[in-house]
Amino acid sequence: MSTLATTVNGLKFKNPFVIGSGPPGTNSKVINRAFKEGWGGVIAKTISLDCSKVVNVGPRYAKLHSADGKEVIGWENIELISDRRFEIWLDEFKQIKDAHPDGMLIASIMEEYNKDAWCEIVGRCQEVGVDAYELNFSCPHGLPERKMGAAMGQDPSILEEVCSWVMAEAKIPVWAKMTPNVTHIEDPTAASLRAGCDGVSAINTIRSVMGVNLETLRPEPTVEGYTTPGGYSSKAVKPIALRMVMEIASLIRKDFPGRTLSGLGGVETGKDAAQFILLGSDTVQVCTGVMKFGYGMVSQLCEELLEFMESKGFETLDDFRGLSLPYFTTHAELVRMQTARKAAEAAAKETMVRNDAEWDGDNFVKQSNDLSR
Numbered sequence: 020m021s022t023l024a025t026t027v028n029g030l031k032f033k034n035p036f037v038i039g040s041g042p043p044g045t046n047s048k049v050i051n052r053a054f055k056e057g058w059g060g061v062i063a064k065t066i067s068l069d070c071s072k073v074v075n076v077g078p079r080y081a082k083l084h085s086a087d088g089k090e091v092i093g094w095e096n097i098e099l100i101s102d103r104r105f106e107i108w109l110d111e112f113k114q115i116k117d118a119h120p121d122g123m124l125i126a127s128i129m130e131e132y133n134k135d136a137w138c139e140i141v142g143r144c145q146e147v148g149v150d151a152y153e154l155n156f157s158c159p160h161g162l163p164e165r166k167m168g169a170a171m172g173q174d175p176s177i178l179e180e181v182c183s184w185v186m187a188e189a190k191i192p193v194w195a196k197m198t199p200n201v202t203h204i205e206d207p208t209a210a211s212l213r214a215g216c217d218g219v220s221a222i223n224t225i226r227s228v229m230g231v232n233l234e235t236l237r238p239e240p241t242v243e244g245y246t247t248p249g250g251y252s253s254k255a256v257k258p259i260a261l262r263m264v265m266e267i268a269s270l271i272r273k274d275f276p277g278r279t280l281s282g283l284g285g286v287e288t289g290k291d292a293a294q295f296i297l298l299g300s301d302t303v304q305v306c307t308g309v310m311k312f313g314y315g316m317v318s319q320l321c322e323e324l325l326e327f328m329e330s331k332g333f334e335t336l337d338d339f340r341g342l343s344l345p346y347f348t349t350h351a352e353l354v355r356m357q358t359a360r361k362a363a364e365a366a367a368k369e370t371m372v373r374n375d376a377e378w379d380g381d382n383f384v385k386q387s388n389d390l391s392r
């Protein structure tokens with residue numbers, strides 16, 4: 020009988036499915052709902068000490084539909100972090116943990132480049148009993164003007180410094196959330212792991228422009244006639260997320276054994292999750308998927324992942340985590356292997372043709388005679 024239960028950085032998840040930071044974790048009401056539906060963990064919407072600087076606009080979403088218009092395959096947002104007061108969040112974190120002690124509640128936090136602010140937010144959230152932190156170094160819009168989010172996550176030296184402030188203060192596990200808007204995701208990953216973070220999450224949204232309205236000629240989402248590049252998520256980003264998860268998992272195995280990876284980007288099914296785990300994820304997050312399908316989708320995620328495990332004879336997630344990682348190599352090596360295989364096949368074919376020609380009746384009789392001698 021297979022099980023989805025897993026322990027990551029000492030945290031006991033009843034299944035690897037974690038709600039990714041965003042609208043599905045925007046207050047205690049919806050987080051409690053998520054735990055009731057059976058999610059292994061929830062990462063709350065990102066918070067900071069002073070919400071007065073957070074001013075959202077509308078509309079802040081734009082969607083890419085499939086050709087038949089029935090399915091949302093890509094989602095752009097220009098939403099900022101939570102605009103709810105920090106003290107309200109602290110009360111709600113405590114109330115959620117009281118109601119769901121077995122649900123893994125992770126606070127997503129973000130601050131400016133200021134040691135005191137980071138130390139304060141870390142100290143105050145852990146006092147109310149959250150299980151872990153995710154550091155948001157990855158929001159691609161709005162906050163970089165304040166040197167927050169992706170602006171910090173794209174600079175490995177600042178990232179390493181900030182992570183070391185957090186690690187000096189944190190008494191619970193810390194995951195650093197990576198932005199995909201870099202050339203080599205291994206660089207910020209290594210910086211945060213060098214500073215002592217217990218794990219990383221990847222990916223946040225991909226900086227994007229959803230499109231231009233051909234009637235109005237304005238780019239979307241249009242706010243007062245203008246827009247700003249936003250963050251792309253949902254099914255369309257899964258191949259990019261998987262590539263980055265593979266790169267991070269390979270780095271962790273080589274240089275940081277024991278550290279963990281929470282993979283996300285476009286996960287909608289248990290089969291998607293199986294692929295993230297095969298490429299080295301310890302947990303799998305879903306954000307836009309929950310906005311599309313609702314909190315109840317977790318039962319189908321669990322069912323499909325278990326079905327996959329049973330079909331392959333895997334009893335635990337450890338049995339197949341990272342199993343597909345060894346099958347990546349360079350293009351030059353693919354050429355070498357394919358050329359070698361074709362040459363071997365051609366040689367085998369030639370031998371067969373030669374044998375066929377030689378094995379006529381006479382030869383066969385002669386050979387038999389030879390053998391009998």
Ligand SMILES: Cc1cc2nc3c(=O)[nH]c(=O)nc-3n(C[C@H](O)[C@H](O)[C@H](O)COP(=O)(O)O)c2cc1C
Nearest residue numbers: 039040041065096222223252253284285305306307
């Ligand atoms: C509307 C929206 C708001 C988001 N807000 C946050 C946030 O506050 N903090 C954060 O770390 N990530 C945020 N994200 C990013 C998601 O957590 C996730 O990294 C990304 O969307 C890719 O995963 P997905 O395809 O499952 O959504 C947000 C995503 C969306 C769509």
